[in-house]
Amino acid sequence: MSTYAVREAAPAAGTTPGTAQGPPRRRRIALVPTVTLLLGAVYCLLPVAWVVIAATKSGRELFSTFTFLPGTGFAGNLADLNAYRDGVYWQWMGNSALYAVLGALLSTAVSALAGYALAVYRFRGREALFNVLLAGVLMPPVILAVPQYLLLAQADLTDSRLAVLLPQILSPYGVYLARIYATAAVPADVVEAGRMDGAGEWRIFTRIALPMMLPGLVTVFLFQFVAVWNNFLLPYIMLSDDEKFPITLGLHTLLEQGANTPAMYTLVITGAFLAVLPLVALFLVVQRFWSLDLLSGAVKS
Amino acid sequence: MTSATTRRRPYGAGTAPYAHPSPATARKGTLRAPYLFVLPAALLFLLFFALPIGYALWLSFRKVKVSGLGLGAGARTEVWAGLENYTDALSDSELLNGALRVLGYGCVVVPVMLGLALLFALMLDAEKVRFTPVTRLAIFLPYAIPGVVAALLWGFLYLPDVSPFYFVLDRLGLPQPDLLDGGPLYLALSNIAVWGGTGFNMIVIYTALRAIPAEVYEAAKLDGATPLQIALRIKIPMVAPSLVLTFFFSIIATLQVFSEPTTLKPLTNSVSTTWSPLMKVYQDAFGKGDIHAAAAQATLIALVTLVLSFGFLRAANRRNTQEAAR
Numbered sequence: 001m002s003t004y005a006v007r008e009a010a011p012a013a014g015t016t017p018g019t020a021q022g023p024p025r026r027r028r029i030a031l032v033p034t035v036t037l038l039l040g041a042v043y044c045l046l047p048v049a050w051v052v053i054a055a056t057k058s059g060r061e062l063f064s065t066f067t068f069l070p071g072t073g074f075a076g077n078l079a080d081l082n083a084y085r086d087g088v089y090w091q092w093m094g095n096s097a098l099y100a101v102l103g104a105l106l107s108t109a110v111s112a113l114a115g116y117a118l119a120v121y122r123f124r125g126r127e128a129l130f131n132v133l134l135a136g137v138l139m140p141p142v143i144l145a146v147p148q149y150l151l152l153a154q155a156d157l158t159d160s161r162l163a164v165l166l167p168q169i170l171s172p173y174g175v176y177l178a179r180i181y182a183t184a185a186v187p188a189d190v191v192e193a194g195r196m197d198g199a200g201e202w203r204i205f206t207r208i209a210l211p212m213m214l215p216g217l218v219t220v221f222l223f224q225f226v227a228v229w230n231n232f233l234l235p236y237i238m239l240s241d242d243e244k245f246p247i248t249l250g251l252h253t254l255l256e257q258g259a260n261t262p263a264m265y266t267l268v269i270t271g272a273f274l275a276v277l278p279l280v281a282l283f284l285v286v287q288r289f290w291s292l293d294l295l296s297g298a299v300k301s
Numbered sequence: 302m303t304s305a306t307t308r309r310r311p312y313g314a315g316t317a318p319y320a321h322p323s324p325a326t327a328r329k330g331t332l333r334a335p336y337l338f339v340l341p342a343a344l345l346f347l348l349f350f351a352l353p354i355g356y357a358l359w360l361s362f363r364k365v366k367v368s369g370l371g372l373g374a375g376a377r378t379e380v381w382a383g384l385e386n387y388t389d390a391l392s393d394s395e396l397l398n399g400a401l402r403v404l405g406y407g408c409v410v411v412p413v414m415l416g417l418a419l420l421f422a423l424m425l426d427a428e429k430v431r432f433t434p435v436t437r438l439a440i441f442l443p444y445a446i447p448g449v450v451a452a453l454l455w456g457f458l459y460l461p462d463v464s465p466f467y468f469v470l471d472r473l474g475l476p477q478p479d480l481l482d483g484g485p486l487y488l489a490l491s492n493i494a495v496w497g498g499t500g501f502n503m504i505v506i507y508t509a510l511r512a513i514p515a516e517v518y519e520a521a522k523l524d525g526a527t528p529l530q531i532a533l534r535i536k537i538p539m540v541a542p543s544l545v546l547t548f549f550f551s552i553i554a555t556l557q558v559f560s561e562p563t564t565l566k567p568l569t570n571s572v573s574t575t576w577s578p579l580m581k582v583y584q585d586a587f588g589k590g591d592i593h594a595a596a597a598q599a600t601l602i603a604l605v606t607l608v609l610s611f612g613f614l615r616a617a618n619r620r621n622t623q624e625a626a627r
Contacts, residue, residue: 117338
């Protein structure tokens with residue numbers, strides 16, 4: 001917004017500011033938007049910065065020193081967390097990774113198949129199926145989770161890893177995204193050319209369409225990965241054996257136990273810090289591969 | 302929402318591959334292929350969506366009848382209850398209070414979150430802004446952090462013993478409000494949701510802003526429009542579909558608030574086990590073991606969600622078609 005910009009002449013094209021042309025010239029910056037965004041960034045990073053520093057504090061330092069002053073207890077905290085119930089914390093992290101990777105992979109495969117079929121073929125019941133799937137987006141998970149629990153209990157599957165994994169494989173939103181992307185990315189003539197060459201439908205899908213859909217499927221995968229990793233409600237309802245807990249549920253139980261014993265706070269804080277690390281790392285690495293325009297439904301052909 | 306899918310004609314539209322088996326062998330596969338492709342999704346839908354919904358409906362119309370003292374086999378039998386569970390749920394003050402609490406919470410979260418998301422998106426899209434890659438990433442980052450962990454981090458920031466805010470207030474000799482009680486608790490919970498959701502919505506709106514062709518702005522600039530006018534008169538109306546989408550998802554998410562209050566519960570006495578309607582459903586189903594009451598309440602919440610979202614989508618569609626007609 002140039003109204004708010006610090007108005008100074010921009011250096012002429014092809015010249016180097018601050019050399020032969022006289023005094024150094026500042027680039028024009030739109031102050032209000034820049035400052036607004038910086039404030040937003042500070043707000044969003046504040047709790048993360050806090051946990052990074054709080055994790056370095058020993059129990060005594062946590063309550064006695066200024067919050068943003070690093071402490072000396074990180075190694076001790078790590079050892080405490082490691083020792084807690086024979087390292088069940090790492091079990092939780094492993095479980096989360098298992099649920100998220102496997103769940104997101106299967107979910108992406110199911111979404112890709114269904115999304116491709118809905119985009120490419122015209123078959124009886126196509127629109128009905130799509131609309132029914134979309135209605136699934138509107139269903140609050142807890143509405144589903146309670147009867148899902150009761151049904152899985154009939155099948156003797158509650159308190160098993162499958163009870164957390166299976167209900168999360170089908171993602172109506174994933175199918176919706178895959179359909180949009182397949183519609184935009186797989187041209188009809190390419191599919192038709194494949195048929196002319198005598199390729200079977202499955203071969204056309206795996207050899208031709210799938211590579212074209214790959215960027216969109218990466219988004220579906222990441223979306224599902226985050227959704228499963230962050231899920232709390234389903235494991236909260238399904239699981240009672242804490243060896244199978246994902247990290248969200250593990251941290252929750254840790255906090256519940258620690259609520260009345262401030263000595264446990266350092267354990268919870270260190271645990272939260274370590275739990276944030278892998279996802280933030282993953283996020284920073286892969287965010288450039290996200291096709292975010294897919295999320296806003298703004299894909300153009 | 303579906304504009305991107307309906308705008309284009311699906312492949313083979315009008316040719317209907319299964320209706321014209323020209324080269325006989327290849328076409329046979331085409332006939333079956335789509336059904337095989339959607340089979341996994343359809344099966345999973347039946348097993349984990351349709352069946353549980355049907356089961357919940359069935360349960361909601363039944364109840365446990367206790368005969369005698371309720372001891373011994375056969376003393377507890379399941380019988381048809383009609384609408385009894387529903388009338389009970391509708392007259393349950395705990396559920397009603399939970400609904401009102403979530404309504405109040407939603408009235409803070411949705412406008413603030415979407416307002417901030419739109420503001421940040423417009424700022425990112427403005428000219429001559431510095432640090433956009435870094436700030437965009439920072440604001441989007443909370444999306445990657447689980448709701449439980451977010452609630453936990455903010456919960457500690459609200460705790461007087463460890464909070465930097467209280468430390469500063471204390472040094473300045475200012476009064477220290479209790480963020481985990483009474484009215485401020487709503488703000489404390491809302492803040493967690495706003496923190497977690499703004500970035501995602503910002504990205505959705507920002508991506509829609511980037512899709513507006515540059516010629517539109519150039520024309521407006523030639524007409525002497527200021528950046529503020531361009532934002533208000535051109536940018537915001539043109540990203541209206543994205544705003545509808547984000548509004549829609551925010552409302553659904555708000556109605557489902559569960560993990561944040563459940564996580565804050567150990568830190569304060571002000572969050573009851575029935576703070577939100579979904580917590581009440583959980584409490585009835587697993588705390589009290591009354592799955593019939595829980596099923597009826599769950600069905601009611603699902604109905605409210607469906608009515609709200611369909612009503613809203615229809616209203617949004619009508620507005621869009623009106624604007625297109627103009």
